[in-house]
Amino acid sequence: MTESLGPDTVGSGAGSTGSVNAQTADYLIEIDDLCLMRGEKVVFDHLSLKVPRGGITAVMGPSGTGKTTLLRVIGGQVRPDSGAVYLNGKDVCRMSRSELFEARRDIGMLFQSSALFTDINVFENVAFPMRVHTDLPEDTIRDLVIMKLNAVGLRGARDLMPSQLSGGRARRVALARAIALDPDLIMYDEPFTGQDPISMGVILTLIRQLNEALGTSSLLVSHDIHETVNIADYVFVLADGKVIGEGPPKALRDHPSRRVTQFMRGDPDGPVPFHYPADDLKYDLLSEDV
Amino acid sequence: MEHVLRRIGAETLRWLQGLGRATMMWAMAVARLPRWSDVSLIVRQVYNIGVLSVVIIVLSGFAIGAVIALQFYTQLARFGAEDAVGVGLALVLLRELGPVVTALLFAGRAGSAITAEIGLMKTTEQLSIMEMMGVDPLRRIVAPRLWGGFISMPLLTVLFNTVAIYGGVVVGIHWLGADPGGFWSGMQNTVELWQDLGKGMVKAVVFGLVVTWIAVFQGYDCEPTAEGMGLATTRTVVMSSVLVLAMDFFLTLLMYGDFR
Ligand SMILES: Nc1ncnc2c1ncn2[C@@H]1O[C@H](COP(=O)(O)OP(=O)(O)OP(=O)(O)O)[C@@H](O)[C@H]1O
Ligand SMILES: [Mg+2]
Numbered sequence: 338m339t340e341s342l343g344p345d346t347v348g349s350g351a352g353s354t355g356s357v358n359a360q361t362a363d364y365l366i367e368i369d370d371l372c373l374m375r376g377e378k379v380v381f382d383h384l385s386l387k388v389p390r391g392g393i394t395a396v397m398g399p400s401g402t403g404k405t406t407l408l409r410v411i412g413g414q415v416r417p418d419s420g421a422v423y424l425n426g427k428d429v430c431r432m433s434r435s436e437l438f439e440a441r442r443d444i445g446m447l448f449q450s451s452a453l454f455t456d457i458n459v460f461e462n463v464a465f466p467m468r469v470h471t472d473l474p475e476d477t478i479r480d481l482v483i484m485k486l487n488a489v490g491l492r493g494a495r496d497l498m499p500s501q502l503s504g505g506r507a508r509r510v511a512l513a514r515a516i517a518l519d520p521d522l523i524m525y526d527e528p529f530t531g532q533d534p535i536s537m538g539v540i541l542t543l544i545r546q547l548n549e550a551l552g553t554s555s556l557l558v559s560h561d562i563h564e565t566v567n568i569a570d571y572v573f574v575l576a577d578g579k580v581i582g583e584g585p586p587k588a589l590r591d592h593p594s595r596r597v598t599q600f601m602r603g604d605p606d607g608p609v610p611f612h613y614p615a616d617d618l619k620y621d622l623l624s625e626d627v
Numbered sequence: 628m629e630h631v632l633r634r635i636g637a638e639t640l641r642w643l644q645g646l647g648r649a650t651m652m653w654a655m656a657v658a659r660l661p662r663w664s665d666v667s668l669i670v671r672q673v674y675n676i677g678v679l680s681v682v683i684i685v686l687s688g689f690a691i692g693a694v695i696a697l698q699f700y701t702q703l704a705r706f707g708a709e710d711a712v713g714v715g716l717a718l719v720l721l722r723e724l725g726p727v728v729t730a731l732l733f734a735g736r737a738g739s740a741i742t743a744e745i746g747l748m749k750t751t752e753q754l755s756i757m758e759m760m761g762v763d764p765l766r767r768i769v770a771p772r773l774w775g776g777f778i779s780m781p782l783l784t785v786l787f788n789t790v791a792i793y794g795g796v797v798v799g800i801h802w803l804g805a806d807p808g809g810f811w812s813g814m815q816n817t818v819e820l821w822q823d824l825g826k827g828m829v830k831a832v833v834f835g836l837v838v839t840w841i842a843v844f845q846g847y848d849c850e851p852t853a854e855g856m857g858l859a860t861t862r863t864v865v866m867s868s869v870l871v872l873a874m875d876f877f878l879t880l881l882m883y884g885d886f887r
Binding site: 412414434438439440441442444446448450452453454455465466469470 | 747748751752753755756758759760761762763767
């Protein structure tokens with residue numbers, strides 16, 4: 338069951354399917370009763386959530402709960418076993434291949450790995466979406482790329498190859514590439530990992546600026562509670578394939594559910610297990626079958 | 628026994644599934660003909676696949692031409708028919724060794740490189756991010772390589788044959804002293820355009836198609852791990868080589884027929 342805070346948040350989808358399309362005007366993404374198995378593991382178990390347009394929405398949750406998978410479902414790369422995913426009111430799971438590729442042009446995505454194209458340099462990586470999706474003249478592309486790289490503080494690195502970058506810098510280039518076309522929706526998978534405090538601040542400001550200046554909607558997956566609470570307008574906490582809590586970040590700290598507060602405060606002990614399901618540690622250490 | 632049968636059944640099914648996926652990939656990539664903007668991508672692959680294979684093709688071609696001339700010469704000299712070296716060399720190369728050896732070298736040099744490159748792109752999520760950007764990797768990555776291989780392989784075969792004949796000339800004429808007049812005129816009188824050169828080129832085209840298809844598919848379908856990539860690269864070389872040799876037999880049977 339969803340333990341929601343506000344009165345107007347999603348319930349567990351009790352028979353409200355008829356009104357789904359009427360509501361899409363307010364919501365950019367609507368996920369309705371999503372179920373997905375990966376191998377033996379149930380990743381999503383009747384998950385429902387709605388992402389409002391124009392805000393910064395964060396998805397948090399313990400490692401392995403399927404946050405990355407959720408972004409891939411929204412992008413249409415992973416097909417759910419059942420349920421519906423509406424993007425701008427259109428069901429992603431029912432789109433044809435070409436419709437899907439068309440729809441993705443308005444989405445920017447930052448992967449958990451930086452996934453830069455290793456055969457071209459930093460400049461060309463950022464220019465790539467512009468070159469394939471627009472007919473902009475070369476000098477406009479040049480100016481745009483330099484602006485995007487400047488925004489992540491890597492204007493000077495434009496002639497380097499991706500292999501010459503450090504991990505954190507590679508991710509910032511990937512961020513510049515994700516925002517290259519000023520998409521309507523940007524999905525960030527762990528944008529803060531591997532960043533030093535200064536670039537962390539730069540990225541936070543950048544995400545907020547994109548949101549405020551261009552009205553970009555952001556969907557952010559992160560473990561960094563502090564940063565996320567600072568920047569997000571609305572937070573979903575996932576665990577065991579469901580939304581266990583949602584609301585504005587401040588409100589979640591005093592959520593009635595212990596599982597949510599444990600996560601928001603970062604306590605190791607509590608109802609959410611830190612360990613991957615396993616036998617007792619003592620048993621593992623003492624057992625002889627190696 | 629039942630165990631073994633079940634195992635064979637499962638393997639066959641897996642293999643058929645793979646073939647299905649490979650066919651899907653090929654059809655989806657080649658279904659729409661390249662647009663003008665794809666030409667530069669294809670040219671780049673012709674460079675990567677074809678031009679970068681030139682050195683190994685030239686070296687091997689020369690060596691093979693030289694050694695065939697050597698063998699033929701010593702055998703034919705016993706009957707006083709040294710001049711027939713040219714004919715024998717040309718026929719063996721154009722009909723069989725040219726396309727086959729080029730395809731084997733092509734699989735080892737270009738095929739493995741294609742598999743490793745696409746496999747690495749998959750492992751490092753480059754294909755995945757491309758999809759999320761609204762760019763279809765089947766058109767952007769797979770199709771240009773399929774075309775590039777398809778174009779390069781016949782050209783490489785022509786190069787191989789040419790260099791191999793030159794190798795035969797160096798050994799047969801310049802070194803062993805066969806008569807150039809007999810060498811060339813024998814070749815000119817016997818070799819037929821379609822029967823020898825044409826059918827050999829048909830083989831080259833078929834091999835090029837199949838080897839590139841295998842290489843691209845193995846990369847595209849590999850398990851996105853280091854072992855998966857290693858396995859896929861090995862599979863490309865092994866499968867291509869075995870298939871090329873098997874297909875060569877059947878193509879020869881089919882095209883030259885009437886052996887009995
Ligand atoms: N290709 C796959 N095959 C099988 N299981 C998978 C696959 N991909 C993901 N999973 C499983 O799905 C679950 C969710 O994975 P996912 O990567 O979405 O987690 P996550 O919430 O992003 O974790 P993290 O915070 O560590 O990145 C994991 O338990 C993982 O084991
Ligand atoms: Mg993840």
